[in-house]
Each structure stands twice: as structure tokens, then as C-alpha cells.
Amino acid sequence: MLKNKTSNRKKIVTVFFLCLIVFMLLMGRLVYLMVFHSEYYTEKAQQLHERERSIKAARGRIIDANGTVIADNRTVCTISVIHSQIKEPDKIVEVLSKELDLTEEYVRKRVEKYSSIERIKSNVDKEIGDIIRSYNLEGVKVDEDYKRYYPYGALASKVLGFTGGDNQGIIGLEVKYEDYLKGTEGTILTVTDARGVEIDEAGEERIEPVAGNDLYISLDMNIQSYATQLAKQVMETKEAERVSIIVMNPQNGEIMAMVDVPEFDLNNPYELPESVDPEMISAEEKQELLNSIWRNGCISDTYEPGSTFKVITAAAGLEEGVVTVNDNFSCPGYIMVEDRRIRCHKTTGHGAENFVQATMNSCNPVFITVGMRLGVDNYYKYFQKFGLMKKTGVDLPGEAGTIMHKKENMKAVELATVSFGQSFQISPLQLATTVSSIVNGGNRVTPHLAVMTSDREGNNTKKFSYQVQKGIVSRETSETMQMILEQVVAEGSGSNGYVENARVGGKTATSQTLPRGTGRYIASFVGFAPADDPQVLALTIIHNPKGVYYGGQVAAPVVRQLFENILPYLGEMDYN
Amino acid sequence: MTDRRMKKKEKQQEVFFDYTLLFIVLFLLGFGLVMLFSTSSYEAYLQFGDSAYYLKKQVFSTLLGLVIMLFVACIPYHFWERFATLGYVVSIALILLIIPFGIEANGAKRWLNVFGISLQPAEVAKLGMILFLASLVCRMGRKVRTGKGFLTMVLVPMPICALVYIVTNNLSSAIIILGIAVLMLFVASPDYKRFVLIALAGVALCALVIFMIVNSAGSDGMGFRGTRILAWLDPEAYASDKGFQTLQALYAIGSGGIWGKGLGQSMQKLGFLPEAQNDMIFSIICEELGLFGAAAVILLFLLLIWRFMVIANNSTDLFGAMLVVGVMGHIAIQVILNIAVVTNTIPNTGISLPFISYGGSSVLFLLIEIGIVLSVGRGIRFKDL
Numbered sequence: 001m002l003k004n005k006t007s008n009r010k011k012i013v014t015v016f017f018l019c020l021i022v023f024m025l026l027m028g029r030l031v032y033l034m035v036f037h038s039e040y041y042t043e044k045a046q047q048l049h050e051r052e053r054s055i056k057a058a059r060g061r062i063i064d065a066n067g068t069v070i071a072d073n074r075t076v077c078t079i080s081v082i083h084s085q086i087k088e089p090d091k092i093v094e095v096l097s098k099e100l101d102l103t104e105e106y107v108r109k110r111v112e113k114y115s116s117i118e119r120i121k122s123n124v125d126k127e128i129g130d131i132i133r134s135y136n137l138e139g140v141k142v143d144e145d146y147k148r149y150y151p152y153g154a155l156a157s158k159v160l161g162f163t164g165g166d167n168q169g170i171i172g173l174e175v176k177y178e179d180y181l182k183g184t185e186g187t188i189l190t191v192t193d194a195r196g197v198e199i200d201e202a203g204e205e206r207i208e209p210v211a212g213n214d215l216y217i218s219l220d221m222n223i224q225s226y227a228t229q230l231a232k233q234v235m236e237t238k239e240a241e242r243v244s245i246i247v248m249n250p251q252n253g254e255i256m257a258m259v260d261v262p263e264f265d266l267n268n269p270y271e272l273p274e275s276v277d278p279e280m281i282s283a284e285e286k287q288e289l290l291n292s293i294w295r296n297g298c299i300s301d302t303y304e305p306g307s308t309f310k311v312i313t314a315a316a317g318l319e320e321g322v323v324t325v326n327d328n329f330s331c332p333g334y335i336m337v338e339d340r341r342i343r344c345h346k347t348t349g350h351g352a353e354n355f356v357q358a359t360m361n362s363c364n365p366v367f368i369t370v371g372m373r374l375g376v377d378n379y380y381k382y383f384q385k386f387g388l389m390k391k392t393g394v395d396l397p398g399e400a401g402t403i404m405h406k407k408e409n410m411k412a413v414e415l416a417t418v419s420f421g422q423s424f425q426i427s428p429l430q431l432a433t434t435v436s437s438i439v440n441g442g443n444r445v446t447p448h449l450a451v452m453t454s455d456r457e458g459n460n461t462k463k464f465s466y467q468v469q470k471g472i473v474s475r476e477t478s479e480t481m482q483m484i485l486e487q488v489v490a491e492g493s494g495s496n497g498y499v500e501n502a503r504v505g506g507k508t509a510t511s512q513t514l515p516r517g518t519g520r521y522i523a524s525f526v527g528f529a530p531a532d533d534p535q536v537l538a539l540t541i542i543h544n545p546k547g548v549y550y551g552g553q554v555a556a557p558v559v560r561q562l563f564e565n566i567l568p569y570l571g572e573m574d575y576n
Numbered sequence: 577m578t579d580r581r582m583k584k585k586e587k588q589q590e591v592f593f594d595y596t597l598l599f600i601v602l603f604l605l606g607f608g609l610v611m612l613f614s615t616s617s618y619e620a621y622l623q624f625g626d627s628a629y630y631l632k633k634q635v636f637s638t639l640l641g642l643v644i645m646l647f648v649a650c651i652p653y654h655f656w657e658r659f660a661t662l663g664y665v666v667s668i669a670l671i672l673l674i675i676p677f678g679i680e681a682n683g684a685k686r687w688l689n690v691f692g693i694s695l696q697p698a699e700v701a702k703l704g705m706i707l708f709l710a711s712l713v714c715r716m717g718r719k720v721r722t723g724k725g726f727l728t729m730v731l732v733p734m735p736i737c738a739l740v741y742i743v744t745n746n747l748s749s750a751i752i753i754l755g756i757a758v759l760m761l762f763v764a765s766p767d768y769k770r771f772v773l774i775a776l777a778g779v780a781l782c783a784l785v786i787f788m789i790v791n792s793a794g795s796d797g798m799g800f801r802g803t804r805i806l807a808w809l810d811p812e813a814y815a816s817d818k819g820f821q822t823l824q825a826l827y828a829i830g831s832g833g834i835w836g837k838g839l840g841q842s843m844q845k846l847g848f849l850p851e852a853q854n855d856m857i858f859s860i861i862c863e864e865l866g867l868f869g870a871a872a873v874i875l876l877f878l879l880l881i882w883r884f885m886v887i888a889n890n891s892t893d894l895f896g897a898m899l900v901v902g903v904m905g906h907i908a909i910q911v912i913l914n915i916a917v918v919t920n921t922i923p924n925t926g927i928s929l930p931f932i933s934y935g936g937s938s939v940l941f942l943l944i945e946i947g948i949v950l951s952v953g954r955g956i957r958f959k960d961l
Contacts, residue, residue: 002714002894007766009889012901015759016885019908023874026912029919033829034867041830048827049843193618194847 051192057183058146059167060212060453062160062174065220065256071160071174071266074149077129077142078122081111084197086139095135096120099128123147148174150266156224157263158296159255159396159449170269171294173215173449176395180453180462183212213453213460218254223247223566227257230558231540235261238545238554244298244428247562250436250528250537253445253466255394258429260297269294300398302425303541306511307362307551308526309421309431313370314359314484315438316382319477322373325484327355335365337416342368345510359484360492362508364420371419376410379418385472387444388426392433393467394447400427421509432539435526439485439505439534442478444469479532486531489556494525496556499563503531506559508551513544520544525555529563536570538562593649594953597883601931601946604876605638605939608932615845615860616853616934630853630934637936641943648947649954653896656948660711663704664736670697671739678744686744687937698749699941701736705753706760706902706945708732713764714895720764729764733757747801748925752909759905760898801923808923818924824849825859825918829870836866853934855926859918873932877911887953896952903945 033041062071079100086092089111097107100121110118126144133142148163161172168182169175186209190198231243247257265271272278272289281289295301317323333349334341344350344364350357358366371379383389383404391399403425405414417423426434429447437444446466454461473481485505488494494506506527513520523545528537540558548554612634617627626632670688678685679694687694712732719725733753741750762771789802790809803818811819811826828844831837842863845852852860862870884904891897907930914929916922928935930942 002717004889004891004894004897008763008894008897011763011766012885012888012897012904015763015901015904015908016881019881019912020878022912023878026915026919026921027871027874029921030829030862030867030870030915033826033919034832034862034870035834037830038833041827042833045827045831045843048848191843199846 049191051190051198053188053190055186055188055206055209056146056167057185057209058211059148059163059183060181061214061456062181063214063216064224065218065451066222068221070150070152070156070219070221072149072151073146075126076122076145076147077124077126077132078119078145079124079129079132080117080119080141080143082117082139082141083111083114084139086111088137092137092140095132095137096140099132100124117141152221152225153267154263154265155221155228156219156258157266157269158260158294158298159219159258160266161294162266162269171398172296172396173217176397177215177450177453181212181215184210186210211456213455213462215453216451217449218249218256218451219258219449220256222569224257224259226565227259227538227562228261228263230561231259231261234540234542234545234554234558238542238547240542240545242297242543243558244539244541244543245558245562246298246429246432246539247566248432248436248447248537250440250445250534253433253436253447253468254451255447255449256536258296258298258449262293264293296396296398297428297541299392299394299396299427299429300400302400302403302427303522304422304425304511304514305431306421306509306522306524308435308507308509308524308539310359310362310367310419311435311438311481311485311507311526312382312386312388313367313374313379313419314355315386315473315477315481316374316379317370318480319382319473320374320378322378323355323370325354325356325480329353329355329358329363329366329369331358331361331363331365333365335368335416337368337372338412340413340416342416356484356487357492359507360488362488362493367420368416371415372412376407376415379415380407380410383418386434386437387469387472388430388434392427392430392447394429395450395464399429402426402430421511425514428539428541432526432537435507435528435539436534436537437472439478439482439528439537441475442471442473444472482531482534485528489527489531493552494527494556496552497525497527497560497563499529499560499567502529502563502567504529504560504563505531505534506556508556510549510551521549523549523551523554525551525559527556527559527563529567536563536566592954592956594883594887594950597880597887597946597950597953600876600880600883601943604880604931605642607873607876609634609638610839611857611861611864611932612853612934614840614864615842615857618846619852622847633936634934634939637939638943641940644940645943645947645950648944649950651951653899653948653951653955656707657711657714657895660708664708667697667701667704667736668739670695670700671736671743673697674743684745686746693936696935696937698740698744698746698753699937701740702749702753702756702906703941703945705733705736705756706899706906709757709760710895710898710902713760713898714893721766726761726765726767726770729757729761746926748913748927751925752906752913752927755909756902756905759909760902763901764894764898804923804925808920811920821850821856822917822920822924825856826920828856828859828863829919832863832866832870834867836862836864836869839864851926855914855928855933856918857933858915858929861932862918874911874915877907877930881908884949887949887956890956891952892955896955900949900952903949906945907942 058073061069064070093104093108093111097104107120110120129142146167148167159172161174162170163174164170169178187207189205192198227245227247231245235243243261245259248255330352331344331350333347334343350361350363353361388402391401405424414423433447445468448466450464452461452463482505485507486503489497489504489506494508497504497506504527506525509524511522513522522541522543524541526539528534538559540555542555545554609631613631616630620629621627673688674685674697677688679687679689681687687696713720716725737750737754740746740753786805789805807814807818811822815823824844828849842860844863845860849856861873881904884900888897888900891900910927910930913927917924917927928938931939
């Protein structure tokens with residue numbers, strides 16, 4: 001047997017010390033990782049383990065001029081099951097199918113599905129959610145959520161707009177004021193295992209959501225509601241395609257009502273008309289159809305304003321001094337512009353008339369004469385000065401711009417037709433705003449709806465201010481226009497807009513829809529009251545009425561009825 | 577005092593049993609089971625519906641191992657000398673048996689099924705190698721000093737290393753077996769110069785390989801070992817692939833800090849760190865018990881190696897000493913490589929942590945080796961101490 005020699009023993013000790021040295025080096029490595037780099041790796045690991053879940057913020061409400069809430073939130077619940085936490089699957093299936101009105105098979109399939117979290121039903125009423133919560137079933141999760149709710153349904157639908165699946169604004173004020181309304185999402189930080197399953201013991205960190213700010217608007221739901229009623233009525237009786245009514249305060253541009261029937265149900269914006277079979281159309285066609293349903297004709301469509309535009313020609317002529325109220329004209333029923341003969345609507349002619357009478361008669365040759373006296377340069381100057389070339393700047397998305405001749409292409413014939421409101425297009429809101437600006441003393445206002453925002457407690461108030469361009473016409477011209485337009489209603493073509501005990505000014509129009517010659521007309525009337533100090537202005541546009549289609553006959557009565565109702569309400573009735 | 581009683585006392589004193597070693601091993605085993613349960617319970621519950629799934633299997637292997645260990649400890653170690661050559665042959669045979677009968681797990685074919693117990697022939701080979709080399713050194717006697725003897729000692733383990741590497745595609749076990757052989761040769765031979773040269777050559781070879789792989793980075797023809805080395809140099813660049821496990825281990829170790837998150841509080845064991853209960857268990861120890869716990873574990877292993885040194889140095893004959901040196905080399909190499917891997921000190925390769933990592937055949941054969949060491953210890957006479 002061999003002896004264990006001293007040399008062997010020395011070597012064994014050497015091995016031990018070699019091990020010791022290597023162990024010390026590894027210890028050094030551990031100190032390096034666990035002391036000096038601990039923070040770095042801890043942070044990295046935490047990022048890996050934490051999951052962020054967002055908590056939706058309540059969207060700000062929209063409140064009308066009377067303080068009525070017209071866009072609100074409803075608390076809804078989402079019911080889901082967490083497979084790994086389920087203790088009594090049979091009871092869960094029974095309770096959920098009973099309370100949620102679902103078939104047992106449907107619920108059982110989801111309860112028994114091996115997944116981290118399975119949604120059973122969303123948009124469940126809060127009361128039902130509370131009932132389910134009271135069962136205290138393990139593995140059943142009831143998450144509260146907010147859903148937009150519009151108490152007035154279709155009223156002012158095209159103005160308010162609606163929200164999508166993530167509570168984001170899609171059209172109208174909802175999208176325009178998204179930043180104020182949406183609020184700030186909160187988050188729940190939870191710790192999860194590698195599969196994303198939450199670790200209960202680890203607890204959670206919450207950052208509370210901040211609710212969106214309420215939006216206060218100038219729209220008055222009483223006026224809106226009445227205007228909508230009138231619009232529907234006239235659409236029905238005249239079998240019209242569409243009826244738009246804009247009611248605004250000409251002094252500051254606040255919009256009190258904006259109707260564009262047919263409107264749609266805000267609580268169900270994706271519903272198609274019954275005449276359309278959803279199976280028969282493609283997704284693209286469906287979207288196009290929905291877009292046309294949601295389209296706000298008051299601002300997104302343009303039309304030939306026709307005779308209502310004579311207000312602008314008159315104001316420009318008076319301001320430039322090329323015409324006075326006492327100027328005398330003679331209408332033979334037509335006027336020659338270069339080699340063209342442009343007819344008056346009264347083919348036999350109005351005969352001798354002064355400028356006020358010509359406006360009351362809505363006499364085309366007279367306004368062509370005024371336009372010619374102004375000339376292209378001046379006319380174009382006023383067109384621009386009145387703000388007609390720019391958009392109105394209304395706080396709604398999708399505003400259409402003006403379609404007008406280029407100045408260099410504008411010759412005598414074009415000037416003549418523009419003078420009585422033809423051969424160019426503007427949006428209804430542009431007309432209402434321009435007329436407002438002419439009769440309010442000469443200040444171009446910015447039409448708008450939003451007045452202010454503030455949080456629910458009334459703090460953090462922000463008042464919106466809008467641009468006003470002063471002196472687009474002089475005060476005298478403005479007063480003259482008030483007088484002339486009051487005469488139009490009192491004794492002229494707009495007599496159907498007359499309201500007893502009130503001073504109403506206005507102008508009618510009957511324009512053809514483009515292309516011409518299809519026998520389709522647009523009847524319109526713009527009226528304001530009181531004539532000497534306008535506080536409310538209303539524009540009614542009726543598209544393609546059947547039967548009598550004259551603006552004075554069809555559109556003026558609508559404004560009259562509207563004024564009859566809202567003037568006392570607004571306290572603008574003159575009982576003397 | 578009568579003569580008889582004197583004799584009895586003398587006899588009592590002659591019987592030495594290294595309780596220190598035994599208690600260190602028992603402590604490591606107990607600690608290992610606690611950490612194994614802590615590490616594996618969550619995943620075990622998810623996979624098998626029983627959070628003690630891994631613990632139960634490991635407890636069974638451990639108890640079986642302890643019984644065999646005590647049995648081996650009672651047998652004089654010279655009994656095993658006659659099986660040295662047989663052990664060598666059986667090792668080769670078992671490794672070859674993997675080719676037709678191997679069981680595949682985790683994508684590698686490394687196990688054999690023997691009476692319902694899955695057995696890793698590489699573990700048998702380690703024990704066989706220790707026994708064979710110890711006996712070979714004794715048979716060679718002074719010839720070990722000659723160049724021919726040295727060469728023989730270097731060449732003898734090569735076939736087994738090559739087989740383990742080729743058949744089971746297990747580089748780490750091959751390295752361990754080679755390492756055991758080199759250490760035993762180092763102790764047996766009085767020479768130093770040759771070993772310094774071998775060490776320098778080894779370091780130079782490693783450096784060359786790494787240099788070549790880094791230079792050819794980006795080219796296509798790189799095997800998975802090449803990518804592993806690149807992932808070792810910059811694990812975050814390979815975070816979704818070869819560097820994933822290493823990076824997860826580093827997250828675990830780094831987030832443990834000085835005092836750790838507390839026993840059972842590891843986050844990385846919740847499915848983030850692959851093989852957490854196996855090769856990567858040391859990083860969970862770091863995460864839960866911190867630098868403090870990691871240092872304690874390293875200290876325990878150091879104590880264990882110190883006991884091996886004491887027993888080897890006091891062994892009456894060279895065969896016993898060489899056996900203990902082999903076991904010492906085996907455990908030391910495995911601990912060092914394991915900790916080096918989890919701390920990304922060396923490229924990632926699968927090496928388990930002795931007594932702590934999950935693995936039945938590993939703990940079984942380690943305990944047999946401890947039994948042999950205890951048996952060698954029993955040969956020590958008190959007067960020699």
C-alpha cells in the first residue's frame with residue numbers, strides 16, 4: 001500500500017487554497033452585482049414584473065346655456081372571470097347566466113376556458129354589476145367603466161357629436177374639445193408572474209384618474225328643441241330633403257341652436273336607416289353612408305345663397321357710397337350685362353322703385369346695377385372685408401370653405417351674378433355670420449358654441465374668447481341695413497316672417513340647386529330681431545321643397561314661428 | 577483502571593467519524609430542500625397542481641442517498657479498489673446505452689431509466705473516474721513522476737470525456753470529468769511546472785477561441801456555443817435568445833441586494849427565470865437571501881472543501897487520499913462553475929449546484945461520494961490527527 005507522501009499533502013493544501021482564491025473572486029463578482037449594480041438590476045426586474053392597467057377617466061360633461069346636462073357619463077360594468085381564481089364554477093355559471101341574461105352554455109364555455117382573464121359581458125348596467133358583486137364569487141371580476149350617454153338622443157346630434165369605443169370624440173364638439181373633455185387616465189400598477197397573472201400578495205399601486213372638464217356651451221336646448229320641431233314639420237309638409245336652421249346671437253356669435261334634420265340618435269350613432277340592408281352593402285359603403293348621416297350641413301355643405309346675399313351687396317354698395325336708400329331705379333324685368341340678358345324674377349319688371357323698395361322686391365336688375373357700380377375690385381374688396389373668403393372659425397370640425405371666382409376671372413357677367421347671390425357657394429353658417437356682422441353694427445363675429453370649461457366643482461375655469469373684427473361696415477350702414485331689412489319683412493317679400501309686437505328684419509331667397517335646370521330649389525330666409533338692435537338671428541334653409549318653393553312662402557314662416565316662440569322666451573318681445 | 581477498560585477506551589478513540597463533514601452535508605441538504613421548495617413551488621403548482629412536486633421527488637432521492645451514504649461509509653474504502661476497472665468500463669457502457677435507450681428531457685438525451693429511477697450516466701462516470709484514477713495512481717506508484725506516467729494519466733479520462741461530450745452533447749460534464757482528472761493528477765504528481773504550463777495553455781486556448789468567435793460575430797456559420805459566448809459578453813444584446821436565461825439570473829441576483837427580498841419573496845422564480853430550481857437556483861438564493869445568504873452558502877462549501885482537505889491530508893494511504901481529492905475536485909469544480917455561470921462570469925453552460933439544485937441522480941451520487949470520504953475518514957487514527 002502506497003503512503004500518502006508529504007508532496008501529496010502539500011498539493012492537497014495547494015488545491016484548497018486555489019479553491020479559496022476562486023471562491024473569493026466569485027464573492028467579489030457577487031458584491032459587484034449585488035451591491036454596486038443592485039439598483040440597475042432591481043429597476044430592470046421591476047419593469048419586467050410590473051404591469052400597467054389603465055383606469056378610464058370620466059369624460060367631462062357638456063352643459064347647455066341653461067345648465068342642462070346634454071352629454072353625460074353612465075357607469076357601466078364589465079364582467080369577466082379569472083380562471084385561476086375560480087372556486088365554484090357551477091355557481092358562477094348559474095349566477096352569471098341568470099343575472100346577465102345569457103345562456104348557460106355561453107357562460108360555461110368562458111368560465112371553463114383556460115385563460116388568464118376572460119370577458120363575459122361588457123356595458124352592463126351598474127345596478128346589475130353591483131348585484132353580481134354582492135354574490136362575492138371568487139374569480140369573478142366586476143370592473144367599472146364609463147360610457148357616454150346623451151339624455152336628449154338625437155337633439156343637436158350633429159353639433160354635439162359622439163364618442164367611440166375608447167371614449168374618444170368622433171365628430172362635433174366631442175372631438176373639437178377632446179383635450180378638455182377627455183381627462184387623464186389613471187393607472188393601476190400590478191405585479192405579475194411571467195404569464196401576466198397578477199400576484200395578489202404584492203398589492204397594487206394606484207394613480208387615480210382625473211375626470212375631464214365640463215364644457216359649457218351657448219346652445220339652448222329649449223330653442224334647439226323647438227327649432228328641430230319646426231324643421232321636422234316643414235320637412236314633412238313640404239316633403240323636403242333636408243332642413244337646416246341656425247339660430248345665433250348676432251352680437252357675439254354665440255350659436256343658440258343648430259339644426260340639420262334628419263339627425264341621428266347619439267346613443268346609437270352606428271344605426272343605419274331601416275331602408276338599408278346592412279348585409280347588402282360593403283364596409284366602405286356603410287362608412288360612407290354613416291358619414292353622410294353624421295354630416296352637419298350647416299357648416300360642411302355649401303350652397304348658392306341667392307337673394308339673401310343681396311344683404312351683402314346692399315351693405316357694400318351703401319358703405320362704398322355707390323347707392324343711397326333714396327336712389328331711384330327702374331326695372332324692365334331684365335338687365336343687359338355685356339351681351340347677356342339677365343332676367344328679374346318678376347319678368348314683367350318692378351317698374352320704378354327706390355333702393356329700399358328694390359330690396360323689398362328683391363329686384364335682381366337693381367342689385368346687378370349696384371354690383372356694377374362697385375366694380376370687380378371694390379366688390380372683391382368687400383367680399384374679403386366681410387370675411388367671406390375665410391372660414392368662419394366656428395368651433396366645430398369639418399367646416400367648408402367658400403367657393404368663389406378668382407378675382408382675375410371675374411368679369412362683368414360673373415360680377416352681376418354674384419351681386420344677387422349666384423355662381424358661387426358659401427356655407428349656411430357663413431351667410432348667417434356675415435349677415436349678423438352687417439346688422440350688429442359692423443363687427444365680424446366668430447360663430448361659436450363653447451363658452452367655458454371648468455372641472456365638476458367649478459374650479460379651473462377657462463373662458464373661451466373669440467376674435468371680433470370691428471368696423472367691417474360703418475354703424476350708419478349697419479343701421480340703414482337694419483331699417484331696409486325691417487321694411488322687407490314689414491311690407492316686402494319677407495312679410496311671412498313678420499311677428500306681431502316684434503321688430504323683425506330679414507331677407508328671403510329662392511335659389512336653384514346645382515346643377516341648374518333640375519327643378520330643385522333651395523328656399524331660405526334669414527331673419528333677425530329686434531330689427532333696431534338685433535339679439536337673435538335665424539337662418540332657415542329648406543332643401544328641395546315640393547310644391548311652392550319660394551323662400552318667402554316656405555322658409556319665412558318657419559322663422560316667424562320660431563321667433564314667435566323664442567322672442568318672449570329670450571325677453572326680446574316689444575309689447576308696446 | 578483495569579487493563580480491559582484501558583483497551584476499550586483506546587479502541588473507542590481509534591474509531592474516528594467526521595461528524596463535522598456529515599453535519600455540513602446535512603445542513604447543505606436541508607438548506608437545499610428549503611430553497612428548492614421555495615423556488616419550485618409556484619411553477620410546480622401551475623404545472624402539476626402540487627406545489628411540493630419537485631420537493632417530494634428530491635426528498636426521496638435525498639433519503640435514498642443518505643441511506644446509501646451511511647452504508648458506503650461503513651464499508652472500508654479499499655473494498656472498492658477491485659471495482660476500479662469495472663467502474664471505468666461500466667461508465668463507458670452506460671454512456672453508450674444512452675444511444676438506444678436514452679430518455680429525452682428538456683431537449684437533451686442524457687438519462688437512462690433504471691428500475692423507474694432516471695439515472696444520468698455522466699454522474700456515474702464522475703464517480704467511476706475518481707475511483708479508477710485513484711487506483712491507477714496507486715498502481716503506477718513512482719511511475720507517475722515520469723513523462724510516460726503523466727501522459728497515461730492525461731489520456732485515461734479522455735475517452736470518457738469525449739463520449740460524454742459526443743453522446744450526450746454535455747460539454748459541462750465533460751469539462752468536470754476532465755477537471756477532476758487534472759486535479760487528481762496534480763495531487764499525485766510532485767511536479768508543478770507542467771501544470772503551470774497546462775494552465776497557461778488552457779487560458780491561451782480559451783482566449784483564442786473567444787477572440788475568434790468575437791471576430792466572426794455576425795457571420796452565419798456559428799454554432800449555438802459560439803452564440804453563447806457572444807451572449808456571455810453582452811447578455812442584453814441577446815436578451816430574447818441565448819442571453820435570456822443569463823439576463824434573468826442577473827436580474828434575480830442584482831435585485832436581491834445585500835439582505836435579499838426575504839425567503840419565498842423571489843419574483844424571478846414565477847416563471848421568469850427558466851430552470852430556476854435547477855442550474856439557476858443560486859440566483860434565487862441571491863434574490864431571496866441577498867449577498868448575505870449567498871456568502872453563507874459559499875462559506876459552507878468552503879468548509880466542506882476544508883474538511884475534504886483535512887481528511888485527505890490525514891488519510892493513511894495514497895488511495896484514500898486520492899479518492900477524497902477526487903470528490904473534493906468534483907464538488908469544488910461544480911460549485912465554482914455553477915456560481916460563475918449564474919453570475920455570468922463564464923459563458924452559460926448547464927451545471928447544477930451540488931446538494932442544492934434539483935436533480936435525483938446528482939444528489940444520489942454526491943452522497944455516495946460523501947460516503948466514501950466518510951469511510952476514508954474512518955481510517956484515520958486519532959494519534960495521526
